[in-house]
Amino acid sequence: MAKVHPQLVSSCTSSKQEVFTLWMKSLIMSTNGCAVFDSNGCIVFRVDNYSHRCTTQICIMDATGKVLLTIVKKKFSLFKTWEGYRSTKSTDGRRKKPVFQVRKLMGIRAFLGYLRGYSICKALIRVEEDKVCEYRMEIKSCKQSCRIVDAFGGLVAEVKRKITTSGVVLGEDVLTMVVEPHIDHSLVMGLVLVM
Template identity: 35%
Template sequence: MAKVHPNATAAVQDAKTPEISIGRKEDGGAALLTVWRKSLLFGCSGFTVFDSKGNLAFRVDVYGSAVCALVLMDRCGNPVLTLRRKKLSLGETWLIFNGEDAVDPVFSVKRQVSLRHGRALAHVTPCHSGGGGGYEVEGSYARRSCRIYDERRRAVAEVRRKEAAGGVAFGGDVFRLVVESDFDTCLAMAVVMALDQMFG
């Protein structure tokens, strides 16, 4: 059986290292992350994310079945971002907060609601005027084939299927997240978490 990542055991043992390794190339190229839709804790669902060297980068542990909030943690268990489902909104919307904050959201991820079948899955919008332009997610999260585009239509992150050595494909629970150097890796992972709640 193929391993999700060959260095997974070492990553868990090395989780006390303070900084997050996001696996960027030395020339500042894209970060290549392996996302596993499974918590490392027994009896929980969630995500375990490895960098390109097999080190633990992020984790999400979900207790129970009714999800109204998700916390993206670094490899030491420190909260990086929190996602909360927005109440009383037209369409499904998730708000992204810094750390464990629940007062001042920095981004919102809204599921595209349209009678026409367009390419857009969701829109990512900054909640403050100084937050820059928004992003659009297109493709199919269910097939693990989607991209995040910035306002100039540049692909800044991509979800794609992962193949093991020898060309054997993993199931939908293991996939790649490729994040370009000018896009925040934490935000990319938060968008994936929101997409998983909307389309998982």
């Protein structure tokens, strides 16, 4: 088993495929959250919820506790909708545009996904101020795995139960997250938390 070292990791993207371990437990007792470790055992991201379990806002932090991304569940929308923000306020005091917006897919595509054993969400990612790209999130009904694919069907990231090198399947709260090159890790982590 890899040792855990509380060192800082500076970049949120990489030129090669990255493998992370998600432990869906908080590092702080009596709170809800998760911790994300890189392949060297260093803490990369953490989420700690100090209030109640069903909150409408969570923050993804780096190892030092600096907030990287804030995810907000929209209360009064017709469909389940989540938005992710890099920062909650702009310099002029107005709310910034979300970096991403995730909505559960409805209609024939959702029904076909359901028949294949998947729940499907659509994620709109703001690449630039006026440029948006679309990702599709496919979540297996048993919630043992999920995939994030781009508009052309190319794999962006995949999350599944962690299996050790000796073939032992770890508990339901220990997952492996594989992120493809040149993809923002904090953004993928935000999408995974929405799932």
